[in-house]
Amino acid sequence: MAGQAPLERADALRRYIAAASEFYQLHHSDRLDDWCARIERNLSDNDKLAALSCRASDPFGLPQAGARSDLFRARVAGGTQADELIKKGRLAAHVARIKEGRLDPVEHVQACLDRIKARSDLNAFLFVDHEGALTKAQELQRQIQAGRHCGPMAGVVVAVKDCIPVAGLPMRAGSESLASVVPQESAPCVVALESAGAIVIGMTNLHELCYGGVSDNPHYGSVGHPQDSTRSPGGSSGGSAVALATGMADIALGTDTAGSARMPAAMCGVVGYKGSYDLVSREDLVPLAWSLDHVGVFAHTTVDAAWVTAIMSGHDAQSYWQPLQFGSASQLRLFCPTNYSFDLIEPSVLTAFESALARLESAGVKIERGVLPALDMSPTLQHFTMASEATQAHEELGLQQAHVMGREVRTRLEAGQFIRAIDYIKAQRLRRVLAEALEAPLLNGADAIVTPTTVTGACDPQAVLESHGKSIPLRSVLTRLTLPFNLTGVPAISLPCGRDAEGFPVGLQLAGLKGGDALLLQAAHQCETVLQV
DSSP states (O other): OTTSOHHHHHHHHHHHHHHHHHHTTOSOGGGHHHHHHHHHTTHHHHHHHHHOOOOTTOOOOOOOOOOGGGTTOOOOOSSEEHHHHHHHSHHHHHHHHHHTTSSOHHHHHHHHHHHHHHTGGGOOEEEEOHHHHHHHHHHHHHHHHTTOOOOTTTTOEEEEETTSOOTTSOBOTTOTTSOOBOOSSOOHHHHHHHHTTOEEEEEEOOSGGGOOSSOEETTTEEOOBTTBTTSBOOSSSHHHHHHHHTTSOSEEEEEESSSTTHHHHHHHTSEEEEOSTTSSOOTTSOOSOTTTOEEEEEESSHHHHHHHHHHHTTOOHHHHHTTOEEOOGGGOEEEEEOSSTTSSOOHHHHHHHHHHHHHHHHTTOEEEEEOOGGGGGHHHHHHHHHHHHHHHHTTTTGGGGGGGSOHHHHHHHHHGGGSOHHHHHHHHHHHHHHHHHHHHHHHTTOSEEEEESOSSSSBOTTOEEEETTEEEEGGGTTTTTTTHHHHTTOOEEEEEEEEOTTSOEEEEEEEOOTTOHHHHHHHHHHHHHHHTO
């Protein structure tokens, strides 16, 4: 089929889709034109996958959960003790003010509610729990006055993406295709934070069913960027990123399947972190792609992101950080891939990233550059993995009410029905090849891989990128630089590192070894210290 002329190939594709639809008695076969148009956009991925070869020894390479015993490894000795940094962190200082009576938790929650109302133009929330959040703050105030223990995150206000259950709050993953539910129990990650004293303020807006990168929800409206409400803040966790960046919450939770936490974090100028695959439980979340989904954290600093992750994963902050010794940046080694990462990047974003690397090198960070050829196959592997898993996940969920789903997400889910099982399986086997390629520089002495987080700053959802004589929809490449680390299940973090030509934030991304979260966070903290100066 790859050798056919374009018109012949399009006709062959249409006949294949029509025959498969009839044979499997698929619903909504009247949507043949939409299905063909969507699948035609990814025909190059079929060609690329066909050209790739698996080794006989390559297993079905799905990510495994990071070994807990490895989470606390660190290589650098000497320096500042981690628990001292936590005490000086933004969240810890906030909690200390509340516990010492220097900050009224009720007034703080009310201030967050006021900011949500004042920036309603950003459409960051789908549901705000005004009464519930204030009631919890009042109860916390009574506990403090009574001298009772209030938990390590007492009074921290949390915004939660509308695909993560919170007991008593309505949730439908930003889609009319799912019945609105009011969960009786929160997801384990939320339970952990609430048990530590955090207060959930509401459910944030998102790209429908988490399946997209610009958060232009067809049912509930688009999320606006804090600096320009007509621009996209990224997605799919756009509402959570905006809530944190504008002070509507102290921390925010999202999900990250291709970069849905790190990408909007970069665009909004905050920290976005996903730990190793399954470090934080995905239990009870509305799924998108089971082998790619991660819980993501939005915070203002690396220390705060790590603290929140530690609590959600069942580790107290001290045990999570204590093995880390934060030495000087001169002890840090980074590896920057020279292929793939810069193929489609906007010039001013590249300038900001290179400027950040220069600042790191001036501080003594050693940066090695080299080629990782396997990176180039990442989008193809992501396509076959996500399209197959998302369609299967929603076969008995959203697709049962596809007629009330937004056209974009509906078409993507329905088109996934036509991916061959052998192509999905081949993509899974090749994920192991990608994982080994990304591990190689880290096993040879580098502390982390460094890349830009996104190819662009905040953009119009319909904007295009001109590259090599082609016009490429930006929304189709927004997760290009983040998705390799979902495919491999390794920890990855985005840090603010500068501004593009229009003044929008640019992010620097670091990724580490699976299970090596502590080492990655140490490297991120060292970079953050240099870049914040």
